[in-house]
Amino acid sequence: MNSDTNWLSMADLVLRELYRAHDELTRERETACAPGCAACCRDRVQLTTLEAAHLVEHLRLVGREDLLERLAGAASPEVYRPAWSMNALARMCLAQEEPPAESDPPPARPCPLLADGLCQAYEARPLACRTMASRRRCPPDGQAEQDPWWVTLDTVFFQLVEQADAGGGFGYLGPVLALVLGGEARGLVACENLPGLPVPPQHQARLQATLGPLLARPVAGQSLGMRLQSLRRD
Numbered sequence: 001m002n003s004d005t006n007w008l009s010m011a012d013l014v015l016r017e018l019y020r021a022h023d024e025l026t027r028e029r030e031t032a033c034a035p036g037c038a039a040c041c042r043d044r045v046q047l048t049t050l051e052a053a054h055l056v057e058h059l060r061l062v063g064r065e066d067l068l069e070r071l072a073g074a075a076s077p078e079v080y081r082p083a084w085s086m087n088a089l090a091r092m093c094l095a096q097e098e099p100p101a102e103s104d105p106p107p108a109r110p111c112p113l114l115a116d117g118l119c120q121a122y123e124a125r126p127l128a129c130r131t132m133a134s135r136r137r138c139p140p141d142g143q144a145e146q147d148p149w150w151v152t153l154d155t156v157f158f159q160l161v162e163q164a165d166a167g168g169g170f171g172y173l174g175p176v177l178a179l180v181l182g183g184e185a186r187g188l189v190a191c192e193n194l195p196g197l198p199v200p201p202q203h204q205a206r207l208q209a210t211l212g213p214l215l216a217r218p219v220a221g222q223s224l225g226m227r228l229q230s231l232r233r234d
Ligand code: SF4
Pocket: 040, 041, 042, 045, 111, 112, 113, 114, 118, 119, 120, 121, 122, 125, 126, 129
């Protein structure tokens, strides 16, 4: 996570706008998901350090010290580390390089913010949680079923959210929390600048039509696209 206060508050504004836009764009997504169905909350959430800082700040603002304690209990600089971030994967894809094999994930366990089948920090949940949707009810221990267009759009949002935290870190919940709550930076990969969008040909026209209005959304007097550009790191 970058520590400059002005940078952080602007990055957080950009993150909030990306969350808002994602919520609006995915309202029409066909989904069988409903409150109380939390199969995906028992999996391994990956997020950026900026997203974790946003989540922690939200819980402080709403006075949920109990949840902050739970998060602190889940913070651990584990050895589990993703093999790449989404922008690193896109960079390798655009350069036609073979990405390294995915590393072993941590054991699946319920998210510390899950209670009675509901997310206790729903408004501030990370993008990974916002993209969890299935057209059919997931079978026990089974995979979600997603329309390929939404997978493409979600991937673009992952890349933009990572751009908002370029220079920060990306990883599983435990190690990211450990860093954000003042501990060690272990088990993370670096958030990279957006290298481009490797989008399947059949989705390019629809994405172009979506990206124009998305990047034109206002954030503190400038467009989201310009704000994202200003968050690029050398
Ligand atoms: S943050 Fe909320 S939505 Fe995401 S895994 Fe945890 S309980 Fe589920």
